[in-house]
Amino acid sequence: MPTQLNEVPEALLSDFDIVEDSGLFVDPQQRLLDSLVKDPRDVVYTPHNGGHWLVTSHELGREILSNAELFGSFPIGIPANMAQRPRLIPLESDASEHRRYRRLLLPIFEPTAVDRLRMGAETLAAEVLDEVLPTGEFDFLWKVAKPISMGLFVRQLGLEPERLDEFYAWETGFYRAPSMEERVACGEKIGGYLFEVVRRHVEQPSDDIVGMLLDVEVEGEKLALEEVHAICYLLFLASIDTVATMLSFIIRHLARDKILFENLKADRSKIADSVDEFLRMHAFINLNRICEQDTEFHGAQFKAGDNIVVPSFVTDRDERTFSDPDTFNPERSKKERNQHHAFGAGAHKCIGLHVAKMEVRVVLEAFFDRVSSLELLSEKAVTGHGGTTMGLDTLPIKVTLD
Numbered sequence: 084m085p086t087q088l089n090e091v092p093e094a095l096l097s098d099f100d101i102v103e104d105s106g107l108f109v110d111p112q113q114r115l116l117d118s119l120v121k122d123p124r125d126v127v128y129t130p131h132n133g134g135h136w137l138v139t140s141h142e143l144g145r146e147i148l149s150n151a152e153l154f155g156s157f158p159i160g161i162p163a164n165m166a167q168r169p170r171l172i173p174l175e176s177d178a179s180e181h182r183r184y185r186r187l188l189l190p191i192f193e194p195t196a197v198d199r200l201r202m203g204a205e206t207l208a209a210e211v212l213d214e215v216l217p218t219g220e221f222d223f224l225w226k227v228a229k230p231i232s233m234g235l236f237v238r239q240l241g242l243e244p245e246r247l248d249e250f251y252a253w254e255t256g257f258y259r260a261p262s263m264e265e266r267v268a269c270g271e272k273i274g275g276y277l278f279e280v281v282r283r284h285v286e287q288p289s290d291d292i293v294g295m296l297l298d299v300e301v302e303g304e305k306l307a308l309e310e311v312h313a314i315c316y317l318l319f320l321a322s323i324d325t326v327a328t329m330l331s332f333i334i335r336h337l338a339r340d341k342i343l344f345e346n347l348k349a350d351r352s353k354i355a356d357s358v359d360e361f362l363r364m365h366a367f368i369n370l371n372r373i374c375e376q377d378t379e380f381h382g383a384q385f386k387a388g389d390n391i392v393v394p395s396f397v398t399d400r401d402e403r404t405f406s407d408p409d410t411f412n413p414e415r416s417k418k419e420r421n422q423h424h425a426f427g428a429g430a431h432k433c434i435g436l437h438v439a440k441m442e443v444r445v446v447l448e449a450f451f452d453r454v455s456s457l458e459l460l461s462e463k464a465v466t467g468h469g470g471t472t473m474g475l476d477t478l479p480i481k482v483t484l485d
């Protein structure tokens with residue numbers, strides 16, 4: 084039986100609600116800075132969202148994420164939205180199965196394969212920016228970040244671009260619709276639609292990611308149709324919106340830091356290293372693991388079935404791992420630069436990270452090619468949310484062009 088509130092020593096109790104705390108809707112990052120980053124305790128328990136632990140030190144977070152046997156990844160979510168959906172592959176697979184899936188998937192997401200996606204990304208970024216930037220004032224998230232990143236996602240998977248709004252509504256509804264029934268209904272829509280997509284690809288083979296999943300073969304092994312469906316489901320949740328979220332945090336950062344904006348505009352060769360530093364400073368996934376057996380963990384008694392949340396934004400601001408963590412410094416040592424948890428750590432570290440970084444770089448380069456000044460229209464108009472995947476919901480900006 085998982086930990087009950089009355090079993091937790093008072094010294095380890097926290098009242099922080101990582102999904103519904105009102106400050107998260109104003110600014111999720113500032114709220115985490117004011118709450119969990121400031122809290123000197125490395126491990127606390129909160130009764131909210133079904134009750135879960137929060138592990139906020141970078142080192143202890145890594146310890147959890149690197150031990151897939153003791154800290155399993157099924158089910159994912161705070162709390163998990165599980166009904167009527169397949170067990171997500173490879174994220175929720177058992178450790179032994181997981182190795183097989185990673186082997187099958189790696190060829191699809193390796194850097195050389197990603198290079199082939201670059202031209203499509205450059206073309207779409209240029210099209211969207213050339214249409215939107217001349218208007219001068221617009222919401223970056225809705226007019227630029229989402230159309231580009233979601234547009235790329237639907238092309239990569241061979242989905243219908245004209246249904247983008249629907250896909251976005253299902254994905255946000257899956258995580259954040261007001262009631263569990265609505266969340267489950269969104270999950271059913273995603274599952275049903277992707278089932279049709281896989282079937283269509285079997286009938287009409289194509290060279291997009293779904294086509295590759297159906298074809299991929301390593302040492303004579305192929306994926307079953309249900310496995311392809313469960314992978315597509317995860318890709319839908321993992322990649323439809325993540326790049327847009329990262330881009331919106333980066334553009335807000337640049338709008339607030341004029342010197343950095345000028346420096347990157349003047350020297351584009353610095354963009355590549357800056358992307359990792361942006362990722363560290365703006366990590367937005369609140370990772371979670373399920374404890375597989377009763378365990379003493381650095382002074383806390385975890386029980387089998389406990390949900391353990393590792394908020395990557397908080398671990399990546401740990402001054403014991405990152406010197407001066409609240410300062411943007413693209414010249415960090417290689418060791419510091421590669422340690423961030425924006426893409427997780429251990430066996431489940433994001434397999435799409437090369438795709439994600441390529442897309443972020445392409446959009447930033449195209450943005451700097453065209454924009455000479457950037458500011459937020461109003462700090463107060465920017466809103467956001469917490470939960471499994473934190474993000475901004477609006478980002479009104481003003482630009483002038485070269």
Ligand code: HEM
Nearest residue numbers: 173174321322325326329368425426427431433434435439
């Ligand atoms: C900035 C954008 C992105 C961020 C911040 C991000 C973050 C993450 C994180 C933190 C994990 C680990 C989850 C866990 O351990 O519980 C993960 C896993 C994963 N991501 Fe991403 N992701 C991004 C973009 C993408 C893209 C574009 C794709 C696909 C094209 C993708 C596909 C996946 C997959 C398949 C997994 C599961 C890997 C496994 O279980 O072995 N992600 N991602």
